[in-house]
Amino acid sequence: DVKVTQSSRYLVKRTGEKVFLECVQDMDHENMFWYRQDPGLGLRLIYFSYDVKMKEKGDIPEGYSVSREKKERFSLILESASTNQTSMYLCASSSPAGGAYEQYFGPGTRLTVT
Amino acid sequence: QQQVKQSPQSLIVQKGGISIINCAYENTAFDYFPWYQQFPGKGPALLIAIRPDVSEKKEGRFTISFNKSAKQFSLHIMDSQPGDSATYFCAASMNYGGATNKLIFGTGTLLAVQP
Numbered sequence: 001d002v003k004v005t006q007s008s009r010y011l012v013k014r015t016g017e018k019v020f021l022e023c024v025q026d027m028d029h030e031n032m033f034w035y036r037q038d039p040g041l042g043l044r045l046i047y048f049s050y051d052v053k054m055k056e057k058g059d060i061p062e063g064y065s066v067s068r069e070k071k072e073r074f075s076l077i078l079e080s081a082s083t084n085q086t087s088m089y090l091c092a093s094s095s096p097a098g099g100a101y102e103q104y105f106g107p108g109t110r111l112t113v114t
Numbered sequence: 115q116q117q118v119k120q121s122p123q124s125l126i127v128q129k130g131g132i133s134i135i136n137c138a139y140e141n142t143a144f145d146y147f148p149w150y151q152q153f154p155g156k157g158p159a160l161l162i163a164i165r166p167d168v169s170e171k172k173e174g175r176f177t178i179s180f181n182k183s184a185k186q187f188s189l190h191i192m193d194s195q196p197g198d199s200a201t202y203f204c205a206a207s208m209n210y211g212g213a214t215n216k217l218i219f220g221t222g223t224l225l226a227v228q229p
Contacts, residue, residue, distance in 0.1 A: 004157070031214055040123070042203060042221040043158070050214040058216070090157055094215070101146035101207040101215060105157025 003027070004106035006091055012112045019078040021109050023091030030095055032074035033103060034058075034066060037088040049074055081113045118206050120220030127227050133191040135223045137204035140185060144206035148217070149178065149189050152201045161202070162189075194227045201225070 007022035025032065031050050035043040035058075045058030047066040055066050063085060067075045074093075078085055088110050092103040119138045127133045137147075148163035164171045164178040164187065171178045177190040191198055204220040 035219075040221055042120070043217075043219040045216060045218075048214070048216065050210075056210070056214075092157070096214070101148040101163050101205070101217065102160050103217060105159065107155065107157050 004091055004093055004104050006089075006106040006109050008109050009107065010110050010112075012114065013078075013081050014114055015082060017078075017081050017113075019081050019111065019113075021076040021078075021089055021091075021111070023074045023076070023093075023106055024072055025074075025091075025093040025104070026072065027093065027095070027104070028071065029093035029104075030071070031093060031103075032068065033092040033094075034064075034074065034076045035090045035092065036060070037090055037108070043090065046076065081111075083113050085111065086113045087111060118204060118218050118220045120204050120223060122223060123221070124224040125226070127191075127194045127225065129194065129196060129227055129229050131194050131227075133189075133194045133198070133225055133227070135189045135202055135204070135225070136186065137188065137220050138184075138186045139206050139218075141206070141208070142185075144208055144218075146207035146215075147178070147180065147187050148205050148207065149176075150203045150205060150219075152203065152222075154200075158201075158203060191225075194225075196227045196229050199225055199227050 033048040034046040049068040091106045094103045149161045150158035151161040152158040175192045180187045205217045
């Protein structure tokens with residue numbers, strides 16, 4: 001079974017803090033993704049990575065950066081957290097060898113910025 | 115052009131009834147149309163998917179109907195059960211280049227199946 005784990009289920013940070021969200025997958029997947037989920041807006045892609053040290057902007061990259069130093073780990077960084085970044089953050093992974101449309105998601109991190 | 119529009123936002127169905135969720139898209143470059151199911155406290159999980167050259171796909175009680183000319187697709191849940199209560203997302207997959215596919219998600223439908 002594919003397992004995608006996220007470092008925290010709940011996180012509370014103050015405005016201006018630097019925030020790190022960690023994601024680890026155990027299936028040797030090449031592709032990893034970061035989404036944010038907001039009510040009424042669905043899942044929106046922030047960044048994705050198709051290889052170690054490679055990254056591509058998604059649809060809403062502003063205010064975020066990512067790091068992928070190892071194949072199994074993909075980090076999302078909020079350089080200076082703001083209240084409008086309060087959201088549920090979901091990490092996912094996929095493999096080109098599997099279905100082109102099948103992504104495996106972690107349980108999410110609910111981030112609150114006060 | 116990359117949007118996927120989903121309706122309704124929420125749906126209440128009686129046990130044993132049929133749940134229907136609709137999605138529409140514009141971009142003809144999409145190459146797969148998956149549906150994801152999300153239970154509270156969990157991440158979304160792939161439920162069923164269809165290619166645009168197929169008009170219908172059925173897996174158990176779940177069926178995707180696809181209308182390529184209208185650029186619409188829908189999820190039908192037959193004999194809906196309380197355990198089907200979840201949020202459902204339609205999505206469209208686009209090849210980014212090489213081995214990577216991006217998913218564009220709809221806004222989600224919260225389904226409640228009443229016993």
